[in-house]
Amino acid sequence: MTIPLSSCPPLRRLVATLPLCLLVAAAGCRRFAFPDVPAGYREFAYVSNGASNTVTVLDLVYLRQDRTLRVGNNPSGMDVNQTKQEVYVTNAQSGSVSIIDTAKNQVAATIPVGRLPYSLSVEPSGLRAFVANSGSNSVSVIDLNQRRVVQVAGTGEQPGVARVAPDARTLVVSNRGSGSVSIFNVAPDVGPGSGAPLSLRATFGGCPGATDVAILPDSSKAFVACSGGHQVMAVGLAVLPGSWAARHDTSLLADHFLTFLDVGKTPVHLAMKPDGGEIFVSNYASDSISEVSTSTNEVGGTYVIGNKPVHGIVSADNGTLWVSNFGADSVGIYSIDDGKLEGSVHTGSAPDVMAFSADEHLLLVADAHSGDVSVIRTQDKQGPALFTILPAGGSPNDIVVKAMQGKQ
Structure with a gap:
């Protein structure tokens, strides 16, 4: 008996692939232990395709490509x-940021910023975004309600990553060209006319090729990968005046260099446990x-993890680290509790x-050379396994996920 596609439950199925429903026919079209979702639930992955000038939208409920957006x-x-x-993407060669309306999955606005913007960070309130302009040696502050730039602040040379702290008081910017880190105070958003959001607090050098930034959940420290060498810089971030820490040690009121940590060669990415207890460094x-x-x-x-590791991500239970091995076409699975590599999964x-x-x-992996996204089931009877590969575009650069509960 062939079950029509329309009769299959929507969650996590390859809608366009008839054999999948044939496989599940004997089981009454069950979802092979995929978790249920409530009616009206929508979840999408957004993939920026550098060589295609597009963002691919992947439907994670139906596991299919939803559409392609020109940015x-x-x-x-x-x-x-x-x-x-909303989801935001920096357009490096256009010097702009595109705003994607995730309810309609369409581009809602485009905002000019500086030259060669490569990354951005949205503050927890969702009111402002901070854009690192590598070609302008600056950070643009975007008011996301007004959809316009409200300040441009100078940084070091070739800023690559701008990361706002969880407490929204601090912005940390890594300057790849000058091998330095710029730390800004972020003023609260109290509406129009509230003044410049950013003011420079401190700068620390000696970090060649400064690239990725990780900030602890309590906003007390920042770690920066020095990709031009073999170290990670640790910086203590200024505490709030009047806090318990400030009353007991006034020196903590200022940002302060802590140490350089020796890791492997060319550290390019920092993956932090959700509890902030450990950071895992991908040494390309x-x-x-490390x-x-x-x-x-x-x-x-x-x-040792694999050939040319470039990115890591830690599970919510703090127990498993996943590492993409750029040179091995695989993702390594590292047990944090056991301190060992448990296996790997082939990708694009x-x-x-x-x-x-x-x-x-599901773990979604953007495959830079094959222009697609590998979808890995993190929980399977035989352990983690590649479930399918979905099309993206040329040279995917980044991927983010947005879940929404819509009307039935």
């Missing part, structure tokens, strides 16, 4: 607004990861950035 030239970094139904030229204790600012060890060509689905049942 600016060479779209690169992306971020999600947690309070609005050493085929390894485990950093954020409480003691020490490297616990460096371990040159896996790079990754993102979990909202329930973490």
Whole structure:
């Protein structure tokens, strides 16, 4: 008996693939232990395709390509607004940011910023975004309600990553060209006419090729990958005046350099445990990861993981690290509790950035050379496995996920 596609439950199925429903016919079209979702639930992945000047929208409920959106030239970094139904993408060659309305999955606006914007970070309130303009040596502050730039602040040379702290008081910018880190105070948004949001607090040098930034959940420290060498910089961030820490140690009122941590060669990405207890460094030229204790600012060890690791992501339970091995066409699975590599999953060509689905049942891996997204089931009877590969565009640069509960 052939079951029509329309009779299959929508969650996590390849809608356009008839054999899938044939496989599940004997089981009454069950979903093979995929978790249920409520009626009206929608979830999408957004993939910036640098060589195609597009963003691919993937439907994660039906596991299919939803549509392709035309944006600016060479779209690169992306971020999600947690309070609005919007996703943002920097268009490096166009010097702009595209706003994607995730309720309609269409481009709602395009905002000019500086030259060569490669990344952006949305503050927790969802009111402002901070854009690192690599070609202008600056950060643009976007008011997301007014959809316009309200300030441009100078940085070091070739800023690559701008990361706002969880407490929204601090912006940390890595300057690849000058091998430095710029730290800004972020003023509260109290409406129009409230003054410049950013003011420079401190600058720290000696970090060649400064690239990725990780900030602890309590906003007390920042870690920066020095990709031009073999170290990670640790910086203590200024505490709030009047806080318990400030009353006991007034020196903590200022940002302060802590230490350089020796890791592997060419550290390019920092993956932090959700609890902030450890950071895992992807060492591209050493085929390894380094485990950093954020409480003691020490490297616990460096371990072989795979050929050219470029990106890591840690599960919500703090137990598993997934690492994309750019040179091995695979994702390594590292048990944090056991301290060992448990296995790997094959992907498309040159896996790079990754993102979990909202329930973490799926791991999405953007494959830079094959122009697609590998969909890995993180929970399977035989362990994690590649479930399918979905089309994207040329040279995918970033991937983010947005889940929404719509009307029935």
